[in-house]
Amino acid sequence: MSRDVLVVNERVQGENPDLTFELIGKAKEVASALGGSVAVAMIGDLSGIDAFGAADRIYSVEHEALTSGYSSQAWEEAVLAVVDQVHPKLILFGTGTIGIDLAGSIAMKVGGPIASYVVDLFVEGEDIVATSQLYGGKLLAESVLDGDTVVATVIAGSFSGDAGKSGGSPEILSVDPPSSLTSLSLVSGAVREPEKSGVDITTSDLLVSVGRGVGSQSNIEMLQELADALKVPLSASRPVIDQGWLPKPHQVGKSGKKVKPKVYLAFGISGAPEHLEGMRSSELIIACNTDPKAPIFEVAHYGTTLDLFDLVPEILEKLEA
Amino acid sequence: MKIVVGMRQLADLVEELEVADSQVDIDRDFVKFVSNEWDEAALEEALLIKESVGGEVVVVALDEPDVDQTLYSAIAKGADRAVKIVGVEEGWTPTRVRAQLLAKWLESESDWDAFFTGVQAADDLDGQLAGLVGSTLGIPHAAVVSKAEPQGSSLRITQEIGGGTLAESVATGKVVLGIQAGRQAPRYAPITRIRQAMSSSSIETFEAQDIDEGVGPKVRKLYPPESKGQATMLEGDPVEVAEKIVELIRAKGLIR
């Protein structure tokens, strides 16, 4: 049985994500319990390879189909080529685009089980046990992953990145790019950076943030009034953006901005993992949500189950007094 | 273009979810089931493509509580056909099983160009549907797609790769996509149009085929997160709570 753990570095361009270090830290713990070692797969862009001193081996795949942009098909072929070399017991992805994209199909291809939305992992005998956050964070599932090769996608922020950052001098192995990379039917094109226009929610000490609980675009006006009264920008959860109620630069979370204000006021936001990823390290979080079981209350410092439509006018009143 | 949209029902997350006596499933007797929001985004994107270049949109779902409502509402919004896969065991269906059941129908249908589905569902413990359907069929897939636009007979795909950065790719031939958001918010189907769809069209059925389930995660415990009691609840009427919140902000020196 293989005892190694393979971490897939989910980086198309730019810096290596923090999440990779979180995964490497956990991989070291799991590998030492299994009596194996830690390998990292670096696909396409090899810059910043020195950062992975905590790993035992780094497997790189280079090919022109991997150097510009992102094709999920090309990445899948490349990751499979590394898996073929490493024969890992456990493959770790993050719950980012690449993890959501590839982890399931790679699990199918290696014939092993996969656990998604993982927040904890440990070894029990020959098996890996994973705790996953389901139903938008309302329930946890503990499951046993039994197989020669098993896969997990991990939610960012679940593990500390420190253990994954320590130095060392890993062996670097170059993996032959699979020939399938020359006959892709999903071909990568341009990569575009987010629009920089308008508001910058990342620099404000105080944020008024609004979620789907606000119900409609016209109701947003009340929250905008509150933000104006406090002279701060209005931020929002993803559904508010997807509905077209506010422009994209206002979005907080995994696919929006990471914010860390002194005070984060959340109105009608449930606290899904993808939202928490963007705001959980705020100094003081105050949440208003009519559902006492809403996961936002697990990270908030203060909470209220009052209706936002009753509460917001009173805050405005108080500020104007 | 002929686009198939895979849709499903999911426990309404705004409601309270209880764990069943078995300790490994939710108590389904008291749950309200709603259409998965990301599947609605997938349907919207498919309808937009049909409106711009013509073709057909077919919706397909496993037989699940209240799924007829979701399928008729898709027809009311502009889908041409709805198919329901029947003979599926009740309870939680692992996504890998879901993918293989859908793949059997997709193989029987054969002349489609793209299969769209939601980027994820909140109980996808064992992976997301698009990747699983793609690998079952041996067809390329892409997830976290926020735009799929026709370009000749191909599809130009935009994926979000974190922090708002977008990556484009072009798919030639059949493709499976997990849709994160449509180019616009899902359209609304008025109840009168849904009723009309119910009287003028019917849902086709397809018998679930035998599949090889493969290995999945073995759930041994489903439980609510232990409340760390993080949040101190502010008690009182709106006036009192508003006062406390303003004091908290003031204590941080953010208002006078």
Ligand SMILES: Cc1cc2nc3c(=O)[nH]c(=O)nc-3n(C[C@H](O)[C@H](O)[C@H](O)COP(=O)(O)OP(=O)(O)OC[C@H]3O[C@@H](n4cnc5c(N)ncnc54)[C@H](O)[C@@H]3O)c2cc1C
């Ligand atoms: C790949 C990916 C990336 C994502 N990225 C992000 C991201 O960057 N940011 C993000 O936010 N989400 C993101 N999401 C979406 C995320 O999964 C959730 O769907 C989203 O965060 C939910 O937003 P919400 O809390 O506003 O809505 P909901 O979950 O619908 O919550 C609304 C809440 O409002 C409460 N409420 C209703 N009425 C009232 C009232 N009158 N007063 C007070 N409370 C009320 C309800 O109790 C409920 O808890 C992403 C998802 C995926 C798959």
Ligand SMILES: Nc1ncnc2c1ncn2[C@@H]1O[C@H](COP(=O)(O)O)[C@@H](O)[C@H]1O
């Ligand atoms: N994500 C989930 N949501 C609800 N129930 C689940 C989930 N995952 C697994 N289950 C339940 O776990 C039980 C046993 O799963 P298993 O041990 O994998 O056969 C089944 O009855 C499922 O209902």
